[in-house]
Amino acid sequence: MTQAAAGEMDERVLGRRWTVRLDAAGRGSTEVRLSCSRPACAEQRLPTATAGRAAAIVHIQDHLRTGPGPRAQAFCSCRIENCRTHISPEDPKLRAEVWRCGGAVVLAVVADRAGRWWQVMECCARCAAATPGAKVVAASAPSAAPRPAPAPSASPVGTPRFSDRSTEDGARRVPTPRSTPRQRRAAGKIAQRVIPHDLRPDVLREELVELGNLFRAYQQRAEPDLAVLAGLHERKALAFTTWADVTGDVNLRLEANRAEQAASAARLQNQNRTGTPAGEHADGAPPVARLLTSATQWAHARSVLSHVAGHSPLPGPEARLLVLMVTLRTANTGTGNLVGQDVASLGLADPERLVDDLVGCGWLELPGTAGDLLASRPEGPTPITVPCLVPGVDGASPFTFGRKLRPKLSGWAQKAVSDKKLRKAKAPAATRLLALTLAALTSPAGRLGADGRGMALDALHDQVPVDRDALQGLVDQLTATDWLAEAALTDTHLTGQLTERVLPLTCPSV
DSSP, X not given: OHHHHHHHHHHSEEOOEEEEEEEESXXXXXOEEEEESSTTOOXXXXXXXXXXXXXXXXXXXXXXXXXXXXXXXXXXXXXXXXOTTSOOTTOTTTTTOGGGOOSOEEEEEEEOTTSSEEEXXXXXXXXXXXXXXXXXXXXOOSSSSOOOOOOOOSSBTBOOOOTTSOOTTOOOOOXXXXXXXXXXXOOEEETTEEEOTTOSSHHHHXXXXXXXXHHHHHHTOSSOOHHHHHHHHHXXXXXXXXXXXXXXXXXXXXXXXXXXXXXXXXXHHHHHHHSSGGGSOTTSOOOOOOSSOSHHHHHHHHHHHHHHHHHOSSOSHHHHHHHHHHHHHHTTTSEEEEOHHHHHTTOOSSHHHHHHHHHHTTSOBOSSOHHHHHHOOTTSOEEEEOGGGSOOTTOOOSOOXXXXXXXXXXXXXXXXXXXHHHHHTTOOHHHHHHHHHHHHSBOTTSBBXXXXXXXXXXXXXXHSOOOHHHHHHHHHHHHHXXXXXXXXXXXXXXXXXXXXXXGGGOOBOO
């Protein structure tokens, strides 16, 4: 009996088997290459892996729809690769034990979990049941005549028809295929929330996973981009709103509201920093990288200018400029450090006399003389005190900005009055004071005045105490040093445009 069974198996034909594969088309590209092991199938190129999987499924369906069904006289194609239900073909003593195979001959499809290959094999029902992940799509009839495979549906390999279910033509029952445990999609996270792997619709889950990855990538940036951040928060607000609608979770809607607020804040910060919305200059040029980056900082800079204009102890533009710079050094506590170069860089006609006058009127206190101050160097600065700026018992101060902002404001003013072209032209203190004042009172585009229509001369005189004739000379000097362009002085206003090179020093009125 054993010999007869062995002879019968040897007369049977080897089951068919073919494989459809997806491979990367090349390094650095999203294209994939679709190939089929059947000789008549040509290789295909698809733009993405998603398109490749869809094409692979259609390709397999075409083979199953147009090709012959499983042949009753075929034996298992998996036998040549030591499938778990077969013995090793190298052992001649056990080769005839055909009892390991059983059931009708079927066409089964096995797919890679990662979606990289699909294999169709013609084997017995018992081998199909023992193969993890195998789906039976067609079974042979008991008769010798082959029966065509049923047309599959829109599922990956057609609607599986398991061979353990009874058929109308009386096919024998076979074991149920043992399926591979379903691989769950990787869980994504966004805003400290785990995105459910079964969240529907799929487009919402994909958007949330992508947003989580984009936020984490943004945190790794070397430099912030507020326009990009605002866009991410806008997408997050929309996605969380949809998520709340799907699940009915009130907390998700609150998170969406917070994302909308964050997007508005980022847009406002970007507009304050660049002077233009959406991170783009009005004329298409790159945004301005200002030294002071927010509307709050610009307002504090103007508050110092206004305070000095109303509380300067001595008249004249030279005293006004020195008082302004010392005020910025001592704003929070009334005390600070000063070196001789800080005073010498202001273009004062007689800096020692001016310092003595400020000490004489009681506005400034020094541990030594004015000459000692002018001779001091960075390695040995002179401590100074401005009594009117020392906070009282209640801690009240003329200014509301904190200690971290004070050095930024002082650095901004020092950079403006020490501009390279102003120093090269040996501009006097009045010219430097006007330059600093104009930089603090512009439109976002750099036009003079909060609305870009110019500055009223009365308001300008409060900041820079010079008469109209002297003001014209100062304006001409700023034009000659490429600080001001298109300047026009009328009886009531000064109009013009700050040049591009000094736009980083501006404090727009927004």
